[in-house]
Amino acid sequence: xxxxxxxxxxxxxxxxxxxxxxxxxxxxxxxxxxxxxxxxxxxxxxxxxxxxxxxxxxxxxxxxxxxxxxxxxxxxxxxxxxxxxxxxxxxxxxxxxxxxxxxxxxxxxxxxxxxxxxxxxxxxxxxxxxxxxxxxxxxxxxxxxxxxxxxxxxxxxxxxxxxxxxxxxx
Amino acid sequence: xxxxxxxxxxxxxxxxxxxxxxxxxxxxxxxxxxxxxxxxxxxxxxxxxxxxxxxxxxxxxxxxxxxxxxxxxxxxxxxxxxxxxxxxxxxxxxxxxxxxxxxxxxxxxxxxxxxxxxxxxxxxxxxxxxxxxxxxxxxxxxxxxxxxxxxxxxxxxxxxxxxxxxxxxxxxxxxxxxxxxxxxxxxxxxxxxxxxxxxxxxxxxxxxxxxxxxxxxxxxxxxxxxxxxxxxxxxxxxxxxxxxxxxxxxxxxxxxxxxxxxxxxxxxxxxxxxxxxxxxxxxxxxxxxxxxxxxxxxxxxxxxxxxxxxxxxxxxxxxxxxxxxxxxxxxxxxxxxxxxxxxxxxxxxxxxxxxxxxxxxxxxxxxxxxxxxxxxxxxxxxxxxxxxxxxxxxxxxxxxxxxxxxxxxxxxxxxxxxxxxxxxxxxxxxxxxxxx
Numbered sequence: 001x002x003x004x005x006x007x008x009x010x011x012x013x014x015x016x017x018x019x020x021x022x023x024x025x026x027x028x029x030x031x032x033x034x035x036x037x038x039x040x041x042x043x044x045x046x047x048x049x050x051x052x053x054x055x056x057x058x059x060x061x062x063x064x065x066x067x068x069x070x071x072x073x074x075x076x077x078x079x080x081x082x083x084x085x086x087x088x089x090x091x092x093x094x095x096x097x098x099x100x101x102x103x104x105x106x107x108x109x110x111x112x113x114x115x116x117x118x119x120x121x122x123x124x125x126x127x128x129x130x131x132x133x134x135x136x137x138x139x140x141x142x143x144x145x146x147x148x149x150x151x152x153x154x155x156x157x158x159x160x161x162x163x164x165x166x167x168x169x170x
Numbered sequence: 171x172x173x174x175x176x177x178x179x180x181x182x183x184x185x186x187x188x189x190x191x192x193x194x195x196x197x198x199x200x201x202x203x204x205x206x207x208x209x210x211x212x213x214x215x216x217x218x219x220x221x222x223x224x225x226x227x228x229x230x231x232x233x234x235x236x237x238x239x240x241x242x243x244x245x246x247x248x249x250x251x252x253x254x255x256x257x258x259x260x261x262x263x264x265x266x267x268x269x270x271x272x273x274x275x276x277x278x279x280x281x282x283x284x285x286x287x288x289x290x291x292x293x294x295x296x297x298x299x300x301x302x303x304x305x306x307x308x309x310x311x312x313x314x315x316x317x318x319x320x321x322x323x324x325x326x327x328x329x330x331x332x333x334x335x336x337x338x339x340x341x342x343x344x345x346x347x348x349x350x351x352x353x354x355x356x357x358x359x360x361x362x363x364x365x366x367x368x369x370x371x372x373x374x375x376x377x378x379x380x381x382x383x384x385x386x387x388x389x390x391x392x393x394x395x396x397x398x399x400x401x402x403x404x405x406x407x408x409x410x411x412x413x414x415x416x417x418x419x420x421x422x423x424x425x426x427x428x429x430x431x432x433x434x435x436x437x438x439x440x441x442x443x444x445x446x447x448x449x450x451x452x453x454x455x456x457x458x459x460x461x462x463x464x465x466x467x468x469x470x471x472x473x474x475x476x477x478x479x480x481x482x483x484x485x486x487x488x489x490x491x492x493x494x495x496x497x498x499x500x501x502x503x504x505x506x507x508x509x510x511x512x513x514x515x516x517x518x519x520x521x522x523x524x525x526x527x528x529x530x531x532x533x534x535x536x537x538x539x540x541x542x543x544x545x546x547x548x549x550x551x552x553x554x555x556x557x558x559x560x561x562x563x564x565x566x567x568x569x570x571x572x573x574x575x576x577x578x579x580x581x582x583x584x585x586x587x588x589x590x591x592x593x594x595x596x597x598x599x600x601x602x603x604x605x606x
Contacts, residue, residue, distance in 0.1 A: 016454070017446040020236050027233070027421035031414045049228040056236055057227050057457040060450045064458070069451050070193035071459050071512055077191035088190040095187075096196045102203065106220040136224060 009063035023052035058139030100144035108137035177473025198462030237420025242284030246293035267369030277319035291320025314575020321544035326354035463515035505546020
């Protein structure tokens with residue numbers, strides 16, 4: 001169960017990574033064609049914003065949650081006694097799972113609505129957005145599952161936090 | 171209970187949740203969701219949950235964030251900096267503390283190829299610190315210089331912090347980028363001056379190099395630094411020359427970095443894979459936090475807290491400098507416990523109306539904010555850069571030594587900050603040229 005879930009989250013992270021490479025190539029090509037031949041790739045802005053970016057942000061979210069890579073403040077926490085650490089983590093994971101479930105539910109309703117009305121964005125080209133909207137409940141939902149898995153791991157006494165210094169940003 | 175009271179309770183509970191080590195993003199979402207539900211009703215609360223995330227992620231300008239991150243991580247993982255450092259090392263060999271000054275210079279140049287201070291610090295710590303330790307530099311100088319100069323990564327464009335700041339304050343990202351150039355260069359020059367003077371008076375800090383200047387070696391090294399000018403000209407030249415937007419520049423920069431690395435035959439599968447993973451994780455976590463921040467902005471706006479704070483601060487004084495100093499004090503204190511992106515996104519929703527009320531130029535304030543956040547990166551206890559260095563060196567230098575080494579640099583940063591506040595033109599001169 002644990003390993004299957006890890007594989008799934010890792011796989012989705014790789015799809016997000018593919019999104020990064022595709023977006024990079026798409027925008028670069030668009031700029032080159034625009035500057036030299038005045039022939040931009042129609043829809044680059046819309047596809048990048050609504051497809052690549054949504055994939056890059058949402059698909060790895062479960063892995064980020066599962067691997068304890070979200071940005072948090074652990075100054076006080078590090079000085080907590082063990083029992084308080086456990087309690088804080090438990091409260092945090094339950095709250096995280098709860099909030100993410102609300103996000104999943106509402107963005108899920110939106111995705112369904114977008115699908116029914118066949119929502120499009122207008123740009124240089126009309127682009128349907130419901131498939132992109134579906135990535136939100138998928139990402140939030142799996143991240144909620146990740147939080148629930150961490151509750152179980154915490155109760156089983158397995159490690160749920162990691163020291164992640166170099167992977168962080170800015 | 172008035173909306174304002176609920177707002178303040180929200181701010182208080184936010185810090186309570188953060189103390190539990192809840193991720194900043196989730197804490198912001200919970201406080202905003204519950205706050206709006208109590209203040210108005212659950213329909214309004216559900217409204218922000220469904221409307222905001224998708225419209226925020228689907229913001230074209232934000233595509234620059236993963237692209238600049240990727241460029242920086244590729245440059246770091248493929249050793250693009252090594253040539254520059256070696257060249258500066260040779261040029262500054264006879265100057266007191268030359269290796270340390272070469273590190274400042276290399277960090278500054280690397281910053282122009284990276285949008286992130288952490289990436290800059292991580293890259294330089296593996297190259298410059300071992301070299302300085304071998305040359306018998308004092309460990310606190312060897313590490314302090316890289317921890318401090320790494321922060322140039324956010325001040326010298328491109329910069330992830332500037333992209334986020336620009337979006338949240340509705341300022342031009344291109345103008346912010348160019349505004350950071352002079353303050354970045356000043357910071358680096360002040361560091362170098364301080365290093366030179368200190369090492370001249372106290373040679374034990376940094377033994378003089380015995381290396382003789384060798385013209386053949388100079389030209390050999392010169393031929394190995396070409397990737398840097400190409401990358402910097404490609405990205406910054408393209409933005410300021412008007413060939414593409416700051417948003418598009420990220421993709422161009424990442425592509426260029428990959429091309430350069432493959433031409434230099436340093437693009438391994440492992441380097442690429444790790445750069446992509448680092449980019450994906452960083453992007454996803456930054457956006458998660460930002461979604462929370464955007465919800466919090468909405469909650470704060472409805473509660474009237476920023477307005478009350480504006481009135482309170484303006485009643486103390488409506489002098490711009492006094493307000494900036496109050497905000498600076500707040501940032502320095504909070505910067506000790508919260509990391510830079512988190513701190514910026516936590517405070518902007520509340521502070522922005524104050525700044526607008528006092529008619530403070532937001533480009534100028536952006537540069538000051540970023541300098542302040544960067545000081546926060548090297549001040550203990552939560553100076554992320556200190557830990558990045560410590561772990562990159564695998565514990566070879568004690569954390570205490572790294573911290574004491576940054577003290578001198580923090581003093582210099584405060585000097586730079588005073589200059590930036592006293593002379594707004596240092597930040598605003600270049601953008602004013604661009605506007606014409």
